Amino acid sequence: EVQLVESGGGLVQPGGSLRLSCAASGFTFRTSDMHWVRQTTGKGLEWVSAIGTGDDTYYPDSVKGRFIVSRENDKNSLFLQMNSLRAEDTAVYYCVREGNNWAFDDWGQGTLVIVSS
Amino acid sequence: EVVMTQSPVTLSVSPGERATLSCRAGQSVSNNLAWYQQRPGQAPRLLVYDASTRATGIPARFSGSGSGTEFSLTISSLQSEDFAVYYCQQYNRRPYTFGQGTKLDIK
Numbered sequence: 617e618v619q620l621v622e623s624g625g626g627l628v629q630p631g632g633s634l635r636l637s638c639a640a641s642g643f644t645f646r647t648s649d650m651h652w653v654r655q656t657t658g659k660g661l662e663w664v665s666a667i668g669t670g671d672d673t674y675y676p677d678s679v680k681g682r683f684i685v686s687r688e689n690d691k692n693s694l695f696l697q698m699n700s701l702r703a704e705d706t707a708v709y710y711c712v713r714e715g716n717n718w719a720f721d722d723w724g725q726g727t728l729v730i731v732s733s
Numbered sequence: 734e735v736v737m738t739q740s741p742v743t744l745s746v747s748p749g750e751r752a753t754l755s756c757r758a759g760q761s762v763s764n765n766l767a768w769y770q771q772r773p774g775q776a777p778r779l780l781v782y783d784a785s786t787r788a789t790g791i792p793a794r795f796s797g798s799g800s801g802t803e804f805s806l807t808i809s810s811l812q813s814e815d816f817a818v819y820y821c822q823q824y825n826r827r828p829y830t831f832g833q834g835t836k837l838d839i840k
Contacts, residue, residue, distance in 0.1 A: 651829075661777070661820055661831040676734075676828035710776055718824050719767040719782035726776055 618642040618722040620711045625727030632701050632731075638694040638711030638724060646689040649714040652696050654707035655726070664709070665696060679705075701731045735759050735823050739832035745840040748811050754835045756804040756821035765825035768797055768806045771834075772817045780819075781806065811837075 624636040636652070652664040665685035666674040673685050684697040694711055708726040715721030736759035746752045756766070764784040769777035779788040781797035784804055794809040808815055816839050821832040 660833050661822070663827075663829040663831070666827070666829075674827055715779075715782070717782045717786070718765065719779055719788075720769070720777075720822070720824075721779050721788070723776035723778070 618713060620713060620722060620724035622709065622711050622724045622727040625709065625729045627730045627732065628701055629733050630702060630731055633697070633699045634701065634729060636696040636698065636709055636711075636727060636729075638696075640692045640694065640711075640713070643713065643722075645687075645692040650685075650687060650694045651712040651714060651720065652685060652694075653710045653712050653720070653723075654705075654729075655710065656707040662707075666714075667694070698729070701729075703731050705729065706731045734828055735762060735826060735830050737821055737823055737830050737832035739819075739821055739835045741835060742833070743836045743838055745838045746811055747840045748813060750811055750840075752808045752811055752815075752837060754806045754819050754837070756799075756806070756832050758802045758804070758823055761801045762823040762825035764800045765823055766797075766799070766804050767822045767824065768795075769820045769822065770815075770817050771820065772814075777820060808837075813839075 619641045621639045628634050651666045667685045682700045686695045710726045711724040712720045713722040738757045740755045766784045768781040771777045785797045796807050818834045818836050820834050
């Protein structure tokens with residue numbers, strides 16, 4: 617059974633940093649492309665980052681230059697380093713496994729990030 | 734960025750009846766379209782990928798159709814557990830984008 621468990625969310629001030637982690641199990645992590653997706657009440661679901669099996673990374677313009685996605689295959693772990701955080705980054709952040717079909721096959725339970733002073 | 738527009742925003746249907754949800758892409762996404770279900774307090778769950786292929790374990794009452802810019806998800810006979818929010822998503826090109834969701838309500 618695929619399991620994705622996020623951690624690291626919390627309250628942070630505007631301009632601050634936070635590092636999210638995702639512990640993966642139940643599949644071959646090193647051969648899976650992985651993503652972070654966030655969800656807010658106002659903007660719905662938003663794709664935040666992707667990392668391929670060759671450590672190639674991709675971001676939307678909204679977070680490019682501020683967020684960094686990385687992975688440690690030996691530890692079956694995915695990370696999201698979030699810098700220069702803004703109020704609009706407040707959201708639940710999901711760790712997501714991309715399937716062979718390119719869709720988002722499996723999702724974690726999410727971790728809440730609140731950016732507020 | 735490919736804008737995904739779902740309609741209606743809310744759909745009220747009685748249990749046992751059929752529901753059809755729509756999703757329109759601002760430009761062609763071929764068949765690189767997925768549907769997700771989200772129940773309250775839960776993460777989204779993949780229902781359909783490649784516009785019409787059911788994901789593993791998804792009941793046959795869920796069916797997807799369409800290609801290019803027009804897509805639909807049909808639930809043939811609504812069960813109580815189907816009342817949830819449904820999202821479409823294109824993965825044809827980055828940035829991957831989602832629709833704003835359709836809430837399926839009990840009538």
